[in-house]
Amino acid sequence: MSNINALIEALPKAELHLHIEGSLEPEQLLEFADRNKVDLPFKTLEEVRAAYEFSNLQDFLDIYYQGMSVLQTEDDFHDLTDAYLKRVAADNVRHVEIFFDPQGHTERGIPFDVPITGILKALDAAQERYGISYRLIMCFLRHLSEEDAFKTWEEAKPWLARIHGIGLDSSENGHPPSKFTRIYEAAREAGLKLVAHAGEEGPPAYVYEALDELKIDRIDHGNRSLEDDALIARIRDAGITLTVCPLSNLSLCVVDDLKDHPLKKMLALGLKATVNSDDPAYFGGYVNQNYRETAEAVGLTHDDIITLAKNSFTGSFLSAEEQAPHLEAIDRIAAAH
Template sequence: MRPLKEFLHEMPKAELHVHLEGCITAEILLPLEASRGEPANPEAFQELYRFKDFYGFLEAYGEVCRRIRRPEDFRTVAGMVLVSLARQKVRYVEMLFTPAVFFRLGLDVDEVFHSIFDAAEQARKSWDIRCSLILDNVRQWKPSFAEKTLDWALKFRPWVVGIGMGGDENGRRAKEYESIFREARAQGLRTVAHAGEIGGPRSIWDALEYLSAERIGHGVTALEDPVLVKHLLRHRITLDVSPTSNVRTGVVPSLARHPLPRLLEAGLAVTINSDDPAFFQTSLSEEYWNLSEQFHFPAERIVQLARQAFDSSFLADEEKAVLLKEFDQYVQMKNPGSKDS
């Protein structure tokens, strides 16, 4: 492995925008189906992950979720996902998860949560990776589902640290969820929202105004509005950017034309994420390597972005300080500048 690639792979990481459901690969699904005594069809599974645009992606995503049929399946799913993250030296993950999907599919959601927490506890003991959940909402669904989601979030603290908004950005207006997100903040939960991905700057403004979003998922259209950029800078709102995701869903035509370098030039706080690695055939390590390979960022700049992920996380200050110390020690010890190739 090239020195910088190895450095990035071994670098302690935090990931702030990755969906548990979006990490479910065919390799995870196939044994699950087999354990239910259902005939395996690997080719049909691979087909699931081929889609052409954002709406095709949402459809594929729904189909993968429908194949999780038992609450206890989540113990296997979350366990395998956390191992994969731990192998990439992810030390802390704020994992998005959408319980309303499985509620609508008729699963016992409390049991689903307990299965995930069991897996997270095990992962912490075995691989020293820490996982918090952010419960995501589906923008095209009625706000009553978001109310239920808030109840689950409050019930399952401290595993759950916040709520989010996802789904079709052109679905319902953020304003319809305003009171739910306000209540979440009043109760001490943190808030994030997907915005400025397929929607323009107006959608980011809405996420800030009505959902009190503390971090924006994607936000890649922010630069179209200089007033918004100033606002994001003034209020130190982080954009959780997922470059490969944006290419695979057709939000940007290629990595070469991704606005990431310009977002950084504008001084915005940005973190790098994998979003739905199973669907986008990527990983967090791969995303960091792309910064060198595709964006030609120097090692120091990549290190800065990786550090930002710990900084922008919802960890308590003292926990953040411990992980940042570990991160800084790693960087100092390995000195990537001298090994850049």
């Protein structure tokens, strides 16, 4: 595996599925809690780490929202984002398309402007500081109502020139994409890119809804699409990118063993899969770790790794002109390995 690991480290990559709130490391959780005088049920790093062990999506979401409570100021959001960028720069990530959850903050009484100002300050400095470009995607929480999403949309309007797309996250089961058809229509009319979590724990029908009702440009996760041959053909023929998160799938028991992960099968079927970390502080690994562990578990080849790295850029919302130098660098490095 050492040759594959060296290749993974050398290649430039884009990360297309990352919740910035999910990059809150246990050390940061305690630091921000202390900074903002937030009383947590954990007192030590070990207790926080123990709480970061969970067995399903709902258990994870419970601790995830609890963790959010320590994020209160512009500086918190800036420092959180900057720490993530510094980490992924070390993984040779050259472009990020990150999600943020404004409703997770506004419903705690934090004004919309606070998180987005802090996040954008870090992202705006990322090119010079780390050589990383970005797109920012505002997610709506699907366990809340579409009316609630529209309230957030109104708060976001002064910022739309700085927001590149919208997404849909949180608990999937019982909250089909069709619940959010109108808000997606509004975002589409405003010229934003559209993505949504679909087919992680929800059925293939949810992926169809995301495509037909929301008219998304990219599918976040999409694992369960593989249960439906017609859906596989449709996604493949449309060239729609899947933002796959292997270690997240393992942590949340979407797969019981990484050896069972469908990533290699997705590539064999001609699907445009990518590798991403989702909520790396909670799921045990940033981008390269996801590549390395999955490569070993399912037997990804040199060519598979090259394909995944290229997909991460061609599946991004960068223009063809912006993608070109990254794709040329991948070809150059592939030839050297």
